[in-house]
Amino acid sequence: MADKLVSDITREFLVCQICLDDYRQPKVLPCLHTFCRRCLERMVGNKTKICCPTCRQISTYQYENGIAGLKDNFFVGKLHDMVRNATHREEAPERRSASRAVCRSCGDMSSTTRYRDNCDDFLCQNCVGSDLRTRASPRRKMFSSTPTESKAEGTQETERTSHSLHADPDVLYCKSCHDFICRKGSLSKHRARLHSQVRETAERETSEVRALLVETEKVAALHEKRLQELNTRREVWQQQCEENIAKIEEQARRAIQTIQMERDERIKQLKRVETTKNRQLLENITAVAVSAARVRGSCTYAREVIEKGTPEEVLAVAQEVKERLKQCSKLRAPSFS
Incomplete structure (x- = not known):
């Protein structure tokens, strides 16, 4: 129960939502959300604005x-240290008890007892050699039950890696954390979770994947059909647009041709009217000039x-x-329309 609580606290409050890892130098944004300093620096770059x-x-x-320059989240940092210290305190008794485990082969209890792959198959120093000759495969690794010796040999590995190397039926699959677990050694850490055989789980997952694959392929086919449509x-x-453009250009050409023809016809008509009008005006100018000369001559005389x-x-x-002046006074200048 305590392990689950620590795991929940770590997942909800101590994991950066950018790198999905434990906080490193947590910084608080103005919106009060917290992220790693380096994650924010990589995301922002040289910009002066940041989007949460x-x-x-x-x-x-x-x-x-x-x-x-952003404020540090001291609360998250302190909570992280408390969870880490609590985890170390819980792991210490387990390591001390493992150092006095009973050898599976001879039943001896020795501080030099060793075990394989995080399991409870403890072997003393004397039985390690025979076990290597009889049972150990190249895929198995030996780990010291003494914490200092194990750290010195550099053989600490993650639970996922060690359990995935098992080739026997003692390996189970945890549906809750989606990881391989050992029936002998690590099952206690997964008591509240669901377990099943690896082959059975793999077959079930394969069936589910195939069912999802069929549905997804149908969706992909629909997308491809829609894309083709x-x-x-x-x-x-595009073809309709090109045809419409051609029609518009043809209509414009015909309209321009019609306008040009109408323009030419109107110009011809105007020139004919101009010629007639000029002839009439010249005749009127001559008549008025003669009449004006007659009147002016009579006045001068x-x-x-x-x-x-x-x-x-x-x-x-x-x-x-007097007779000439009377006649000239009766003359009127001609009017023209």
């Missing part, structure tokens, strides 16, 4: 030291008679001058 991977809140920070629709649409003529000369031409 958990809540997606964008925060702006202005520190000379960059991410290093979209590509066909795209080609049809009358003015010279009255200004320069003698009384006898005025009386001699007075009737003629």
Whole structure:
């Protein structure tokens, strides 16, 4: 129960959601979410804004030291140290009891007792050699039950690696943590979890994978069909666009041709009207010019008679001058439409 509680605390509070590993130099963002310093530095780079991977809140920070200037999460660091110390205290009695285990072969109890692959198959120093000759395979490794001796030989490995090397029916599979466990040595750590034979679990998982594979292949086929339909629709649409563009260009060409023809016709009509109008205007100009010259001549003659003529000369031409002036005064300048 304590192991499960420690595991839950570690998973929920002591694991960085970026690297999925234990916190290293935990830093707190303005949104109060915590991540490793190096994870944040790799994610941010040279930018001055950071987007929280958990809540997606964008925060702006202005520190000379960059991410290093963010506040440290001392609570997470202290909790991590407490969990680690508690784990070491729980493991210490197990190591001391293992150092006085009974040899499986001869029944002797010795501080030099050794065991294989984290199992309870303890062997004393005298029985190790015979076990290597009779039972040990190249895939098995020998570990010292004494913590100092084991550390000196550098033979500490993860539970996953050691149990995966078993080739006997003592190896089980834990469905809860998805790992191989040993029936003899590590089963106590998985009491509250579900166990099954490796082959049985593998067959069941294979069946489930095959069922999922069939469904996924159907989905993939539907996606491929949909992709083909979209590509066909795209080609049809492109062809329709090209045809419509050609129609628009043809309509524009015809419209331009019609406009040009109408322009030429109107210009011809305007030129014909201009020619006729010019001829009429020239005739009117000539008529007005003749009439104006006649009136102006009569006025000039009358003015010279009255200004320069003698009384006898005025009386001699007075009737003629008056007649001419009467006729000119009745003349009207021609009007034109």
